[in-house]
Amino acid sequence: MSAKPFAWHVVGVTEAALRKFHELKYRYQAGQGLxxxxxxxxxxTVRELLDRGEPMSQDEFIEYWFAHDRTVLCARxxxxxxxxxxxxxxxxxGSLFPSTxxxxxxGKKERELLESLYKQLNGLSPQPVRDA
Incomplete structure (x- = not known):
């Protein structure tokens, strides 16, 4: 499942990661602690899938995985x-930050999003921060 683009579905970014992305001009660089x-x-998630009495259909499985495999970009x-x-x-x-x-x-759309969030975080238009 990790090889599917929708795996590791990114739904957020921490402030520390956003600041690190700003330092890196919003580009991802391996080894930079992101x-x-x-x-x-x-x-x-895997236990719940394996503990079922009957297997899910492929569509149900993918829908379940997508809903429960949510991630947040974070710093070291x-x-x-x-x-x-x-x-x-x-x-x-799941089209942003697709898994490899x-x-x-x-790419460009991810860099633009991160830059926009950074600007909002620093006073232009506050973005709500949520608890995990």
Whole structure:
């Protein structure tokens, strides 16, 4: 499932990660301490899928996985059992930050989004921060 573009569905970014992206001109660079943290441990999702009496259809499985495999972009040290507060990202279809197994694709639309969120965070138009 990790190889599917919708896996590791990104739904937010922490302030620390946003500041790091700003330093990197909103580009993703491996080894710079940016990662994705699951909002729900993946093992819980897998256990629920395997503990079922009957297997799900492929469509049901993908829908379930998409709903329960949500992640937040975070900075080094933030990927813990409890994810810090984060800024929501509208990414209902999973098209932003699509998964490439361990990393993600990060193009122009992702850079523009991160820059906009950074500007909002720094006083232009506050973005609501939500609890994990």
């Amino acid at each position: 990662t994705r943290a699951h909002l729900r441990p993946r093992i819980e 040290g933030e990927n813990k059992a409890t994810v810090p507060n984060f800024i929501d990202i509208e990414n209902h279809d 197994r361990i990393a993600w694709r990060h």
